[in-house]
Amino acid sequence: MMTQEVDFLPLVDVLHDIFGESRHHNDVRGQITFDCPVCSHDIKGLDDGDGKGNLEINYKMFVYKCWVCSETHHTHGHLNKLVFKYGSPIQIRDFKLYTPDEFVVRPNGEFKKIRLPKEFIEFRSASVGRKLTHQYKQAYNYLKSRNITDEMIQRYNIGYCDSGQYENRIIIPSYDEYDEVNYFVARSYLKYTKRKYMNPQADKNVLIWNEHLIDWDQPVYVVEGAFDSIFLKNSIPMLGKFITDNLFEKIYDNAKKVVIVLDGDAWSDSVKLFHKMNVGNLFGKVWVVKLEGDQDIADLKGEIGNYKEIQID
Ligand SMILES: [Zn+2]
Numbered sequence: 001m002m003t004q005e006v007d008f009l010p011l012v013d014v015l016h017d018i019f020g021e022s023r024h025h026n027d028v029r030g031q032i033t034f035d036c037p038v039c040s041h042d043i044k045g046l047d048d049g050d051g052k053g054n055l056e057i058n059y060k061m062f063v064y065k066c067w068v069c070s071e072t073h074h075t076h077g078h079l080n081k082l083v084f085k086y087g088s089p090i091q092i093r094d095f096k097l098y099t100p101d102e103f104v105v106r107p108n109g110e111f112k113k114i115r116l117p118k119e120f121i122e123f124r125s126a127s128v129g130r131k132l133t134h135q136y137k138q139a140y141n142y143l144k145s146r147n148i149t150d151e152m153i154q155r156y157n158i159g160y161c162d163s164g165q166y167e168n169r170i171i172i173p174s175y176d177e178y179d180e181v182n183y184f185v186a187r188s189y190l191k192y193t194k195r196k197y198m199n200p201q202a203d204k205n206v207l208i209w210n211e212h213l214i215d216w217d218q219p220v221y222v223v224e225g226a227f228d229s230i231f232l233k234n235s236i237p238m239l240g241k242f243i244t245d246n247l248f249e250k251i252y253d254n255a256k257k258v259v260i261v262l263d264g265d266a267w268s269d270s271v272k273l274f275h276k277m278n279v280g281n282l283f284g285k286v287w288v289v290k291l292e293g294d295q296d297i298a299d300l301k302g303e304i305g306n307y308k309e310i311q312i313d
Contacts, residue, residue: 011059011098018087018095023053030060037086038075039068057082062103079103084178114183114202119164120171123153135162139170142189147298152230156210160189166198172226177211183239185226205244209237219257222273224266228297232261241269248277257285259309261300264291274312287311 008030016022019034026032033056035049044050057064057079064082066075075082083095121130123140130136139160143153152158159171169186176182186198214220214234221235222243229237238247251258258277262270270288278286287309291299300307 008059008098008100011095014083014087014091014094014098015057015059018083018091019055020049030058032057032059036066036069036075038066038073042073043069062099080178114181114200116159116171116173116181116184117161117164117166117186119161119166120159120173121162122157122159124157133162135160135168138168139189142170146227148230155213156230158230161186168193169198172230174207174209174226175212176208179212182207182211183209187227204239206246207239208247208250209239211236211250216254217256219259220251220255222251222258222260222277223297224262228261228263231297231300235261241266243273243276251277252280252282255282255285257287258282259287259289261289261291261297263297264293264295271312278311284311 008027012025012027012032015032015034019037021034023033023035024031033053035051035053036055037049039052039054040046040048040050052068054067054069055064055075056067059079062079064076064079066073070076084092087095121136123143126136139162143158148158157173159173161167161169161171166186168188168190170189172185172187173181174183183202184200186200188196188198209226209229214236218234221232223229223232223235223237224241225237225239229235236247236251238244260270260273260277262273267290270290274286274288278284288311289307289309291297291307
């Protein structure tokens with residue numbers, strides 16, 4: 001419950017700043033309408049609004065919806081999604097500043113917000129001088145030895161640390177649906193190491209790996225680890241052997257087709273997962289790929305089409 005009246009005016013100012021002139025505004029209910037940027041720009045190709053005012057925002061409930069394109073273009077949801085897409089960095093900063101506490105998205109609950117290590121170096125923007133260092137070469141060669149291509153490095157913004165707590169580790173970041181870091185895994189690239197993985201503490205029950213890259217209209221692949229997900233577009237790792245309730249619900253609510261692809265030595269886990277998922281809305285939409293023996297997803301080399309998807313009785 002709100003214990004004191006929240007001043008929404010600064011927030012409304014930010015919304016005007018991003019979406020231009022409002023068409024209607026009911027400040028008691030917190031409803032305000034603008035020209036929809038998706039209808040105007042993405043659909044009609046207009047630089048300015050289309051004058052229709054179909055985008056309705058309720059800033060007291062922190063949701064938005066376009067009355068014309070919400071179904072066809074997913075123009076609805078948490079207000080963050082809209083502002084993060086159309087706001088400038090400064091507008092987004094102000095928006096966050098004026099977001100009432102109760103609407104701040106904290107996917108990690110009581111856990112600290114996950115940030116990438118401050119020593120994190122992106123491969124994709126490493127300087128020429130950096131590329132000459134021994135550690136860069138070690139890290140990069142490690143990725144090559146695991147058949148990770150430059151395109152994958154780029155797409156997942158893979159990097160490494162050459163000092164600090166995560167020294168000598170490859171870092172694979174995960175971003176949530178609002179493009180905010182929600183987790184990372186840190187894998188040693190040294191041949192001999194006491195700990196292969198040193199990942200941050202986070203509530204794995206709520207986090208969904210790289211959700212910003214998931215296209216729910218396409219088949220969604222369920223895989224084991226973060227490295228697996230690099231090799232298969234539109235895949236979500238369970239970050240362990242078992243699926244969390246949160247990931248299961250997310251998939252259940254959104255996926256049109258699910259394909260389970262676990263390592264070759266985890267066939268019984270695949271079968272269990274198949275039966276767990278092949279229920280209700282998902283019934284008949286769940287498939288499994290059976291890898292042989294010691295095969296893992298890297299062996300597919302992105303060619304999932306060569307492997308047979310099956311359903312189990
Ligand atoms: Zn629209």
